[in-house]
Amino acid sequence: MIKLFVGLGNPGPEYASTRHNAGAWWTTALSRQLKLTLNMDKGYHGLVARTSVGGQPLWLLEPQTFMNLSGRSVAALARFFKIAPNEILVAHDELDIPVGQAKLKRGGSHAGHNGLRDIHAQLGSDDYWRLRLGIGHPGNKDDVVGWVLKKPPLDEHIAIDQCIDRCLKAFPDLAAGAMDKATLQIHTSKPPRAHTPKAGTPASASAAAVAAPEQAGSPAPTQETKP
Secondary structure, eight states, X not given: OOOEEEEOOOOSTTTTTSGGGHHHHHHHHHHHHTTXXXXXXXXXXXXXXXXXXXXXXXXXXXXOSOGGGHHHHHHHHHHHTTOOGGGEEEEEEETTSOTTOEEXXXXXXXXXXXXXXXXXXXXTOOOSEEEEEEOOOOSSGXXXXXXXXXXXXXXXXXXXXXXXXXXXXXXXXXXXXXXXXXXXXXXXXXXXXXXXXXXXXXXXXXXXXXXXXXXXXXXXXXXXXXX
């Protein structure tokens, strides 16, 4: 079962709506679903909430280090509460998955993601679960840093938010350790078919009618960010 749900991102209001914070959007949405409040805990270097599901303790964590130091936060909480790597799920942005789609996997390479790289190092293991939230790829590897640290256009932000909402339906299975059922739920949950506007209607009109939520900012960062 998953005892610790982690959402990766960079701290501060200037990063709150960037693609790199898609993981933090997930834990924020999950906290709302569970009616929990994420509060800063300096001992774990992040925003933390605790609850109980099925009689078992469960934590939500949004590291407030920068992305490249995410493992410091994750390892601090996991070690204190004796949470094994395979009981941790890390939600993060994924370049190699199209916008609006998500994949669940356990273990494997960090694939150059600096948040996962540090979690690997701090836990001393890659045997944790990842919820990979698609943000798409800019097409050129030289553009990746700028891509992840920018806000997506409105239609993409809406697609990611809708994907997060669909993934939240798998939470009961994730918390119960029914990982096969959770995987099936997440992998078979497809984005809704795009609406084709009528002739003479701007393609962005339908998207513009829906406001993309923006997360509340965290305390301003004090060190250099690295994606």
